[in-house]
Amino acid sequence: MSGIVALQGDLKDSEKLETMLSKLEHRGPDARETYTMADSFLGQVKSQGEPSFTKKRAATLVLDGQPSYLGKQISREELLNLYLEKGTKFIKQLGDAFTFILSDGDELVAARDTFGARPLYYVNCENGLMFASEIKALEELNPDAEIKIFPPGTYYSSTEGFSTFKKIPGFQANIHASPGSQRYNQKAEELNRLLIEAVRKNVTDQENIGVFLSGGVDSSIIAAALDKITDKPIKTFAVGVAGSDDVMKARKVAEFLNSEHKEYTYDYDDMMKVLPEVIYYLESFDVELVNSSIANFLVAYLAKESGMEVVLSGEGADELFGGYHHLKDCSTDSELNRELEHLLKGLHNGGLQRVDRMTKAHALDCRMPFFDKDVIDFARVIPCNWKITDEGMEKLILRQAFDGMLPEEVLWRKKVQFGIGSGNEGVMEEKIKNQITDKEYRNAQKNTSFTFKSKIEYYYYKIFKEKHPLKGIESTVNRWLA
Structure with missing residues (x-):
């Protein structure tokens, strides 16, 4: 790095x-x-x-x-x-x-x-x-x-x-078979092999390597793949508000894999303490990105303090295999494919920016096996109903590929955004909105060139401008839900 x-x-x-x-x-x-x-x-x-x-x-x-x-x-x-x-x-x-x-x-x-x-x-x-x-x-x-x-x-x-020199790859299925068919089951086995090999490419015996384990299916699959290729117990790291769903599910995966697991639980005061650092390193004030980055910052700190040099992340699976809830609103396959391409194009100042800045803030190198070329090529050509079913189950074939290698309640768990599953979003929203008066918020709306989507965004923006006062710097920020 x-x-x-x-x-x-x-x-x-x-x-x-x-x-x-x-x-x-x-x-x-x-x-x-x-x-x-x-x-x-x-x-x-x-x-x-x-x-x-x-x-x-x-x-x-x-x-x-x-x-x-x-x-x-x-x-x-x-x-x-x-x-x-x-x-x-x-x-x-x-x-x-x-x-x-x-x-x-x-x-x-x-x-x-x-x-x-x-x-x-x-x-x-x-x-x-x-x-x-x-x-x-x-x-x-x-x-x-x-x-x-x-x-x-x-x-x-x-x-x-x-x-x-190269554009984001497009999605267009060249396989036509139903979920549960022989062809589908064969491709699920292939995806299992591809992801295990992708993890293998990203690790060496000379490095201290851990896994960010959020308790969701993506990071759990990376942990299961790493466990498959090593004889020693893998090392996993999880953070979240005490009792949060992410922490509890990550603990179940760690127990299932018998990993050397470390977790850190935090509260509102802990989040507020690191918030200025998070925004400084992140170089963004987007609410969803900041909220998820708090957990990312703390889990990176935990891994670094534990002696890790390299960590593996499940980043990229949602964009390749249809992991976001809003994708279920797509009415046609072509609409879903266009939206997946759009998500991939926005990763550089979204999820990839979060992962890079929060790990580098602690001099930690993060690798993302889902971005392996063979995995991407696989995801590009499979049918959309292998990704999102008519019943609304997201990332179907990805889950199927690791069936039996993870606890059922985690493998088939519905997608939860990192900032929500870790417990950050609810706590920050409730506390911060009471610190901004309606008058201050109205004045802020009048004096900026864009409209704040909430008091919490305005609060993050104030910190952002204090850390990065350059005029026009807002143009580098991707406001996802603005």
């Missing part, structure tokens, strides 16, 4: 680069490196064991994540070799979660993965461009500049400009 920055153009000021990197120390607290080439400055912060700069034939790069090329993971040196041999043409063959910035003295190139699992932002300055993994590394240096999200599936070249 690492945080990366770059300056390109007539911006030869090493102090700026150091200031930017200091804002990203949480992403890589063990080392800091900078490199200068012609009119480009590159920098990174990194964790212990993370490779240093790769330099070859007067070219160098900084990297966050682990890209693959034609389906095979590649090293930094291999990535740089591909550029030196092929120019920017090789980028369209890259996959998995990554952002990188490279320079050969004549050209600067930056790229971000298809789904935006790894973050990147940029600013157009008077004399050039600035790039950084997080907004906070850019905002203080450019008080009048507009910070923009570097689009997923895009690369930038100082000679070519911005180019889209």
Whole structure:
């Protein structure tokens, strides 16, 4: 894991680069490196064991994540070799979660993965461009500049400009069979194998690896898959308000798998204590995202304090297999498929932003096996009624794939949003709305360029602006239910 920055153009000021990197120390607290080439400055912060700069034939790069090329993971040196041999043409063959910035003295190139699992932002300055993994590394240096999200599936070249190299994959079933049919059962077995293999690709014997266990079906499946490929008890982590459904269900899964389980229960005061940190690191004030991020922040802290270097998450299953309640309102298969594609396109400043920021806040690396290419390709072509049944059961084939490997009451549990299942949303809503008077709320509605959807959003917004006062910064925030 690492945080990366770059300056390109007539911006030869090493102090700026150091200031930017200091804002990203949480992403890589063990080392800091900078490199200068012609009119480009590159920098990174990194964790212990993370490779240093790769330099070859007067070219160098900084990297966050682990890209693959034609389906095979590649090293930094291999990535740089591909550029030196092929120019920017090789980028369209890259996959998995990554952002990188490279320079050969004549050209600067930056790229971000298809789904935006790894973050990147940029600013157009008077004399050039600035790039950084997080907004906070850019905002203080450019008080009048507009910070923009570097689009997923895009690369930038100082000679070519911005180019889209890969789009979010579409959904279109090429299998036609009913749930319960022989074909359906065969595909459920295939999905089981694919997910176990996807987990295997994301773990090594040399790393201390845990699982975020929310008590929902997605994280429980990741835990069951990890348990299948290791001889030792796996390590699981859960958090929530005392007595919350998530905590109780996670405990049942841990007992079923005989995992080394740790849980942390918290109350309103605990949530309010970490709320400013959560919003600072998250770089958002969206209510649903903040509420779920509180639990994510605390479970990441619990895992890090327990010695974990890497955690596995069930992120992505809802978007691939139809896990959200509103999807049941889709009247046709094509409507459902369009909505799933829309959800995937929004992940980069939704669920993926939450996972990245809350884990990196604790210098923790999070991997998401549901984003494995083979799993995605599987989900793209299966029938919609294998995902959501006529009776309204979501993620049907995903549950079927792990039938017998998890407790029935968890495997067939209805979808509950993380912030709700952990108990956060109800507690925060009840307490905060009494802290904002109707008069203050009405005045706030008049003095902002958008309409707040609730008092709690306004409360989060006030903290957000205190932490990130840059004018226009709201444009980087995705307000999901606004």
